[in-house]
Amino acid sequence: MLLRSLQRGLRIGAIAFAILTYLILIGVPTRLGALAMPVLALLTALIFWVALRGGKSKQAIANRAPAPLFLTGTTAGLVAGVLTASLIAGFAQLLMAGVNVQPVFDKMVPMNVAALYGVMPGALAAGELPPWGWLWQAALLTLAGVAGALLVLIERALRQRTWSSGGALRWLTMLLPFILLAFVVWLGSPGVTLGGNNRSTLRLLMAMAAIGSGLFALRAARPGREQRLLALLLLAGLIYLPFTLDQFQNSVMGIVFIFVMMGLGLNIVVGFAGLLDLGYVAFFAIGAYVYAFLAAPFASPALSSLLTSLGIPVDGPLVSFWAAIPITMLAAGLGGVLLGIPVLRLRGDYLAIVTLGFGEIIRLFMLNLSDLTNGPRGMLNVAPPYLFGYSFGNPREIFILALLGAGVIAFAAYRLDGSRLGRAWIAMREDEDVAQATGINLARTKLLAFAIGALFAGLAGQLYAARQMNIFPDNFSLFVSIDTLSLVIVGGMGSIPGVVLGALALKGLPEVLRGIDEYRIVTFAALLVIMMIVRPEGILPSTRRRRELHEAGGPASEPAAALEPALPSDYRTLDGGKP
């Protein structure tokens, strides 16, 4: 028992050390400034908490005994602390001795190392480091290990309370978004200096955390009146958000929610209907370009000469933003049907390849039809929306519009999910042949999925064009499709709140991490890989997806499933089926 606790502690400590080393090497301390070490320790405490709580079921957490837990936590903290502090001391000695480490470790500048000691870079150059630096760092991380163990115990206590007296944890989950929102508002008020230079980024992060925790809160609330009331309050908070955030934060949130719109559309195609579409950007591009044609006809050589010959002046938009909405959506929807028809008979990988091609075709069209689209020079000066004669195109207003658009789309998707068509999509995703033999017209059902998904992408594209004001074919590369697909997968396929969370994580977090430049993509990729191993169904999966990926569905079958190793779903029906 003792040995096992120590072993586990060593292992967890080594993992934490690896993560800390990575964060230090990519220059995170530089960004954090004097607070670097405490913040890293806090992060380590969270890592320890997740590692120490281990088992996923409530039962496993309730069974953790305090003594071995603290032993494991302290060992882990000590291991991580000693190793990390020594690493930092090593780099400090190298830098002070004037060794040039940058060719290998390009981020190990004096500022980075000095931040870990909580001093100015000048002190490092002068060779004056605090004498207790090493001990301080090691102690801080050891403390993180103890804190991690403590967190597990606190969670255990809260969970046990849940059973006896009505859910402290639930109330905490439901209150969290409002606490975070209040924090965001407080951070924005004049005179607050928390976070120094990074205050704006910190606020953005907190705003995203508030939205994300709101989704969890909704899930924790009891269905019925409690949930409705909470939804109303959260909605009020969400509406208030654009008015408290600044230009930069609103701009990031705008793009995040444009991707929420896209993700919700793709979620219908991939999550509901199970059609793997890798060319989804095509409909986004169609929406953006059709709006550009309508709102900036002068930017297109062919269009402007045609309109001039018809005697229509081309110095302004043809129709307003609002009147353009049905046109762009219909155009994108038509694109969806046109793509759908040739791929009706394709499944799985083949479908993915063909749709991938379709996405590229649209982009190449935009690039090479320079008479119509002005080619790589792009469509410039696309008109922003106007409301009562005032421009409605600054980041705050775009964020409001994106929120509105995402809300409408989420509502439509939610209603469709529970409808006759939604059931047909799921049936088709599970077994195409049987679905057809049960009376589902596959052609119609697939085309509807493509068309509805495309309609939503078209709307997102229009808003994107209005936001950017200048659009180029390069804005619509394959990576937009991949980003959108990843956010659907990370969030949880087929889950509407999951899409929102996925967009926050995949489109929002990189903006927060902007300081670490070239490493953010690597960091992100690593996070994605870990995520797919640990939680393949996504962060906030739909109940149906969870059922598909984790065999144990109902509470009745849980104990049996816990004993069996994870088998692919077909297995169990086979041996459970034949007597």
Add this chain to the structure above:
Amino acid sequence: MALLEAQAVTKIFGGLVAVGGVDLAVEERAIVSLIGPNGAGKTTFFNCLTGLYCPEEGDIIFDGGSLVGLRSDQIIALGMARTYQNIRLFGSMTAIENVLVGQHVRLRSTPLGAIFQSPGTRREEQKAEQQARELLAFVGLAGKGDMIAKNLPYGDQRLLEVARALGSRPKLLLLDEPAAGMNPRETDGMMELIHRLRDELGITILLIEHDMKVVMSISDRVSVLDYGKKIAEGRPDEVRSDPRVIEAYLGAGVLTEHTA
């Protein structure tokens, strides 16, 4: 006039004649069994009838019209539903959702109606759900509507497949080995259900079955397939004593055991 009339139906896979010129007539409100050794082409014949396969030759007349060349979703809309030998439910859906998918062809709601929850859609959905619960109760799954299909016990999954097929309000129901893998008690329940399908709902039944006790006791007529050819047809007692059937399929031992 027979409800279903298969005329010289032929299905060929490469060089193998899976079904070769099979004629079969099913009268309205009859219970007809199709039997034969493994690989005799029974399920292939079912697949031809329900549009999963398109037969190379022959014609299938159902309720006065030809089915050849129609898609399976068109065929079920005409009133022919089926179950599967290896259960093919929509596993991640609940029992009631499975039946609702079965009702798909009888429902009319549109995507726009669903988004705006038009009164028509709401009424239709309510009615459909109530009907689905009634169907579940009819097959003996009352109260299990909200269970996930794949978590149901094996016997219940078979019943759910019947309920799903009933959702399309069929005139003819094709059952592919409905009693396979069931214990004697469940088998008796299934036989009773098949009788009730015919007597209470007026549904004509065509079934494939290996359990001779079931076949002999519930069928009005029995057809025997062997190597894709129909080798015998008639009342159960006629087929039972047909020497070709004994040779091809039942074996003398089984026969004496049953007559004894």
